[in-house]
Amino acid sequence: MAANPGVLVVNLGTPQAPTAAAVRTYLAEFLSDTRVVEIPALLWRPLLFGLILPLRSRRVAHNYATIWMDEGSPLAVYTQRIADGLRQQLRCPVETAYRYGTPSLEQGLDRLSALGCDEIIVLPLYPQFSATTSATVFDRIAQIYRQRRAMPALQWIADYATDPGYISALAQSVQQHWAEHGRNERLLMSFHGLPQRNVSLGDPYQAQCEATARALADALELSPDEWALSYQSRFGKQVWLQPYTEPTLAEWAEGGLRSVDIICPGFPADCLETLEEIRIQAAETFCEAGGETLTYIPALNDNPQHIQALAALLSPRLGQA
Ligand SMILES: C=CC1=C(C)c2cc3[nH]c(cc4nc(cc5[nH]c(cc1n2)c(C)c5CCC(=O)O)C(CCC(=O)O)=C4C)c(C)c3C=C
Numbered sequence: 664m665a666a667n668p669g670v671l672v673v674n675l676g677t678p679q680a681p682t683a684a685a686v687r688t689y690l691a692e693f694l695s696d697t698r699v700v701e702i703p704a705l706l707w708r709p710l711l712f713g714l715i716l717p718l719r720s721r722r723v724a725h726n727y728a729t730i731w732m733d734e735g736s737p738l739a740v741y742t743q744r745i746a747d748g749l750r751q752q753l754r755c756p757v758e759t760a761y762r763y764g765t766p767s768l769e770q771g772l773d774r775l776s777a778l779g780c781d782e783i784i785v786l787p788l789y790p791q792f793s794a795t796t797s798a799t800v801f802d803r804i805a806q807i808y809r810q811r812r813a814m815p816a817l818q819w820i821a822d823y824a825t826d827p828g829y830i831s832a833l834a835q836s837v838q839q840h841w842a843e844h845g846r847n848e849r850l851l852m853s854f855h856g857l858p859q860r861n862v863s864l865g866d867p868y869q870a871q872c873e874a875t876a877r878a879l880a881d882a883l884e885l886s887p888d889e890w891a892l893s894y895q896s897r898f899g900k901q902v903w904l905q906p907y908t909e910p911t912l913a914e915w916a917e918g919g920l921r922s923v924d925i926i927c928p929g930f931p932a933d934c935l936e937t938l939e940e941i942r943i944q945a946a947e948t949f950c951e952a953g954g955e956t957l958t959y960i961p962a963l964n965d966n967p968q969h970i971q972a973l974a975a976l977l978s979p980r981l982g983q984a
């Protein structure tokens with residue numbers, strides 16, 4: 664019978680430094696994952712190692728450099744702060760781990776075991792489930808314990824796309840932002856994209872993004888013309904989920920919209936994809952198309968409502984309901 668629970672807060676992972684070498688190491692591990700890129704390895708690996716990594720690493724390192732914080736990569740800084748906040752709220756050990764890079768899932772699980780945890784609740788910081796993100800965490804954990812003879816009891820938070828605490832934290836954050844900075848003409852909710860093929864083959868991600876967006880619009884009492892959903896961060900040549908974020912913003916600007924608020928509810932922690940791709944690049948796209956103001960509403964990060972919502976999600980599983 665398990666008596667000493669612990670929490671593993673998991674996120675994607677991020678480079679150790681904003682340099683081409685560190686980005687290459689990170690992308691090589693990330694993009695070699697067959698859950699992420701489903702092209703057969705014999706075709707994909709020569710392309711990845713011969714062309715994509717040499718060309719992409721330098722450019723992406725430059726992008727990371729524009730958002731790098733004194734303490735490191737924003738994704739790691741905010742993930743750590745979320746874990747610190749949870750540790751203060753929950754009466755049990757909380758560790759962070761990344762699917763790619765360090766601390767690895769294996770290191771995180773071992774740290775919890777070393778602290779005496781015989782039950783581990785895994786919380787991937789992906790509110791919407793996708794096989795490309797959440798399932799690959801699950802795969803890796805199963806793979807780690809395949810090589811062990813003893814393992815803790817494990818609990819798994821698969822998704823929390825419409826969790827009332829999470830939706831209410833998002834809604835409060837938007838309302839507070841509007842109260843402090845004023846409200847623009849429309850709200851765009853931008854989620855990380857996914858190849859359309861993945862969804863056609865059964866990935867529930869798109870339906871969960873739509874459910875989150877609708878729940879947030881309802882919580883904010885928005886009418887249909889006051890908000891929209893879009894998908895960002897397309898990678899490669901395939902068709903991804905649509906509408907795409909930047910073309911949507913350009914269309915809106917060309918159609919006469921001057922000011923837009925944008926929030927990325929699928930990213931609990933700010934990172935390259937929000938701070939650089941949206942706050943910097945998408946704002947440029949919007950203004951080049953004739954828009955005046957694109958305001959990025961920050962991720963929930965370590966805001967107290969966010970910590971409280973995640974703690975409420977975890978508490979019943981810790982026997983702390
Ligand atoms: C085929 C490629 C990719 C899929 C599928 C994909 C899905 C996916 N990713 C996230 C969350 C994040 N992605 C981030 C960065 C990032 N994503 C891809 C590719 C795919 N993502 C790449 C190549 C990169 C690195 C940057 C780049 O080279 O452009 C990040 C930020 C990491 C950071 O260090 O800040 C996050 C977070 C989700 C939620 C998702 C599917 C639902």
Ligand SMILES: [Fe+2]
Pocket residue numbers: 855896
């Ligand atoms: Fe991604």
Ligand SMILES: [Fe+2]
Pocket residue numbers: 896935936940
């Ligand atoms: Fe991107």
